[in-house]
Amino acid sequence: MTLFQTVKEAVSTRQAAGRYGVQVGKGGMACCPFHPDKTPSMKVDSRFHCFGCGADGDVIAFTAKLFGLRPVEAARKLAADFAVPFSEKERGQPRRFSTKKRETPRVSPEERYRLAEARCFRTLCRYFHLLEDWEREFAPKNPDEPLHPRFLEAVQKKDAVSHQLEVLQCGSVAEKAPLVADCVKEVVHLERKFPELAGGDPAMDWGSH
Ligand SMILES: [Zn+2]
Structure with missing residues (x-):
């Protein structure tokens, strides 16, 4: 097996x-x-x-x-x-595990990419649900009411975020890699602006690019 x-x-x-x-x-x-x-x-x-x-x-x-x-x-x-x-x-060589102490693996560029992709997906998923909430909560009650900035953000961003999530979930590596590269800055910005999106995940080193 x-x-x-x-x-x-x-x-x-x-x-x-x-x-x-x-x-x-x-x-x-x-x-x-x-x-x-x-x-x-x-x-x-x-x-x-x-x-x-x-x-x-x-x-x-x-x-x-x-x-x-x-x-x-x-x-x-x-x-x-x-x-x-x-x-x-x-x-060719047996691997032993100890639950007490594990070696800290060196983070390869490949690994860094995978972590970035997982993080983009999680944060964008949470952001998408937040936008859905805002679209409901801050919808104008009558035509004279000025549009709430959160309602506007929801209306403007929802489709783009939904598309990004779709690519991250179903796209090929060739489609995902440029998107992740683009998303990283946006995701860091979102997590700073809305700490609840990071959901208490440990701080992560995104590298310098
Ligand atoms: Zn779920």
Whole structure:
């Protein structure tokens, strides 16, 4: 069995969610960590599916998305955190994990890109929901009322943000890479302006470009 199969058989998304701080309630429903979710709209069992933002996948995808990891890194993390025995023969050398102390990996440009992509997706997703709220909350009540700046921002930005999210979710690497490069500045600006969009994520080094 491959590492992926071994991990998927040993650990359910529900177990991983619990371990990684996502509270799972009755019937396996949880507040989705991938969009601003006030009522639990994510179903978590062996896999996960969010009825709010459409996030969907297996335990490895869940962990990868949650921590901004590549699938293989997420699988290794799960194996380590749940003490799942496995061997990676193709690597030629056994890997050992200790839950107490892990080496801090060097951040390669590739890795930096992946983290940036995950961060752009999360923040833009939250921003999109904020715009939706504003469009409702600050809509003019009568034709004479001057337009609220937040209502204007919602109307002006919603389509663009929705398009960015679509590319990030479904686009090819060739489509996503230039978008992420463009988005990074915007996302940093958004997180400064609206700290709730960063959602208490640890501070992140975006690099100098
Ligand atoms: Zn969601």
